[in-house]
Amino acid sequence: MKPRRSQLALLYVLAVVMSLVILAPFAWLVIASISPARDLISAHPHWWPSHPTLSRYHSIFSGQAGGDDVAANFRVAMGNSLVVAAGTTVISLVVGTLGGYAFARLRFRFRRSALFAFLSVYMLPPIALVIPLYLALSNLGMLDTKRGLVLTYCSIVTPFCLWTMSNYFLSLPSELEEAARIDGCNRLQALTRVVLPLAKPGLFATAMFGFLLAWDEFLYSLTFTSTTNAKTIPVAIAEFTGKYSSDFGLIAAGGVLAALPPVVLALASQRFIVSGLTAGSVKS
């Protein structure tokens, strides 16, 4: 639909307002991270720091990790988060894509019940599972390990990948696979050689969702980790916020760094979010 001139003007105004509302807190986070402490706790607001400083980023990247140096521990937690989120995303994407394909294209008994079982896992609040999981991980010697986190995160991220990939496969025409099978491909070859290359936008978008979910996870990491061995960045920030709530600057610097990987990833795959998750079927 082509909007009229006046409507278009209104939409531009709304777009600018939306951007301001969204960007202002982000800007404040960055400004706070480079403001000297006395600016942040002064009675008069400083919109821009009197003497911008990168000291907090410096201490995050150069401090001695493992001890009481909170800044350095942020760096280690970032590394843990990267490893855990990447590992979780890869595993969940692979098994979720295979399972999603089965739900989208194949007919078998208990198909609906099986799909509902996967989706209902998404509805379970982590708080209902966290204590038995703690005991199980403890028995397996996997407390405070990145492996333990990947294992438990996969159970959260996989149902989501499975659902979005299943929806994406449904939006692709099935004639191509049928043609491939007539040409002598078996079912697995039809999937890997014909369907998966077509499903790239869906795979990108799903991988991004998975990474964001894993990066964001909090309760499991809070409960299952205790040292810099596996502690993820959300937990490091939450602990620090609770303990030293007056050191705004370091919290902000940690926040900027924690936000960077997911925000960059989301910006890079922004065009897949809509195209990747709606393509096909009813689009006109």
Add this chain to the structure above:
Amino acid sequence: MTVQQPTRRGAAARTAPGRGRRVSAGEARFALALLIPAAVVVFGVVLYPVVRTLVVSFFDVDSPLPGSYPFVGFRNYARVFHDPRFYPVLGHTLYFTLVSTALELVLGVVMALILNAPLRLRWFWRSVAVMPWALPTIVNGALWRLMDNGQYGVLNAVTTSLGLGAHQWLGSPFLALNMVIVADVWKNTSIVAFFLLAGLQTIPSDLYEAARVDGAGAVRAFFRITVPMLVPSIAVVLILRTIEAFKVFDIIYVMTGGGPASGTQTVAFYTYLQAFSNQLFGYGAALSYLVVLAILALALGYLRILRQGALAGVQ
């Protein structure tokens, strides 16, 4: 996100080309092979805790260690409803869920319309819009905690310069709960907008042309075409956001810690406190199963609404 529920699509697909084809053994075996990895990864992890929590909810467990504890039947569940602290917590949860989901839906529709409009720099508006979605919940909570700080927070700097005066934003229970909602809405409207944008793009443009020929204005077209055609997406978003809001924990933990005066405690947070701080594991398990039941009831209720005509516009 596709606007239809997978099962509905499956049902539609079944009546499509391959109709009447019997479920072949080869197909079923292939399906099993494809599903086993996902099933192992998911149910291998959750099955034991699901059963274990259910069992624990029937015992008076007051230590994390295995041992023999007295069987109490449904008494843990009954205790929830006799717990005077539970009702305010339930109230906060319902208020949080209703208000945040409603705001996210309304603002999300506006945002989706902006992102779908033929504006210049569309990639820029969309890039801005995706950012809060990507911001980790904990960082969002910490950020708003800093901004809402009554002494040094930037929010007071803004309101004072606007002549609205300074407030202790997180200092009184009800105001604090509303500030948590503000933070949640600020972040999650972004997700809702992209879900709805996906739905908007499935609306055929000739519908609008037809409406224009019939002399319908933009407002009328919005309520007669856009809203009815968006209903399936709205329904999916409502289900997902309500479930998330009902489970809300992280942002409360970092922003207010449940305070002040327990004014921002939600069911999930209260469950956490009972289990971890008070070591009432049986009681905590019963609480969390009630949350599961409530979420299941919500989801089934929505699914019912979805099936009854909500999807008719698309099918």
